[in-house]
Amino acid sequence: GEPLNTLVVFSAPLGKEEYRFLIAIDPAARQTLASLSTGAPMQLSREENVISVNEVPIRRFYRKTWEGILEMADTARRRLRRSDQEP
Numbered sequence: 001g002e003p004l005n006t007l008v009v010f011s012a013p014l015g016k017e018e019y020r021f022l023i024a025i026d027p028a029a030r031q032t033l034a035s036l037s038t039g040a041p042m043q044l045s046r047e048e049n050v051i052s053v054n055e056v057p058i059r060r061f062y063r064k065t066w067e068g069i070l071e072m073a074d075t076a077r078r079r080l081r082r083s084d085q086e087p
Contacts, residue, residue, distance in 0.1 A: 006030040
């Protein structure tokens with residue numbers, strides 16, 4: 001089937017700390033970020049209630065990278081179970 005999300009992992013320094021993010025973007029917009037290489041600068045912005053990275057709207061922020069991956073795995077497992085139970 002078609003992908004539901006495209007995942008992007010990045011880190012950003014803030015003062016003496018460095019924060020890591022795991023975000024989901026619309027798969028249709030993945031080509032916009034596909035050309036980025038490791039260490040490439042990214043622009044994070046917020047306009048009204050929409051947060052974007054390099055002008056691509058973020059669908060979802062995951063809490064922490066590892067927890068976010070586990071959360072997505074659990075969601076995928078639930079969807080698979082639901083589709084197996086459908087006639």
